Amino acid sequence: MARKKLETLTEQMFYVLLALRTERHGYGVMQYVARLTQERVTIGAGTLYALLDRFEKDGYIHRTRTMESRKYYVISPQGEERLQQEYRRIRQQARDMERALGEEEPL
Structure with a gap:
């Protein structure tokens, strides 16, 4: 079954939006x-700039300024809501796992 557009975020997507809760440039x-993430998650330049472009087009982030060829971005209210939705989804998965681990036999 095909995934709906941004129904769930990849790990890299999640962390890019999380990082942009504070204005930052790509690097x-x-x-x-x-x-x-203590180096657990790394994002390559190609992936990052593709995500920044996509998120900007989707209205999840805004470019705030360009300085010395560096483009700065910050999360938009729409992007913050999407980030919070993903956070709630991840927390629900963790609760489901905890419930499943506590069962004597599977459902």
Whole structure:
């Protein structure tokens, strides 16, 4: 079954939106995600710039300024809502896992 457009976010998508809760340029997003996840999640330049372009077109982020060829972005209210939806979905999955692990026999 095909996934609906942005029904769920990939891990990289989630972390890009999370990083842009503070204004950052592309390289700053890459550094922040790597630092936050202790290098567990890294985002390559090609992936990052494709996501920034897509998120900007979808209205999830806004370009705030360009300085010395660096483009700065920040999450939009629509992007924040999408990020929160994904956070709720992930938390529900974790609750489901905890419930399943506590069962004596599967449902």
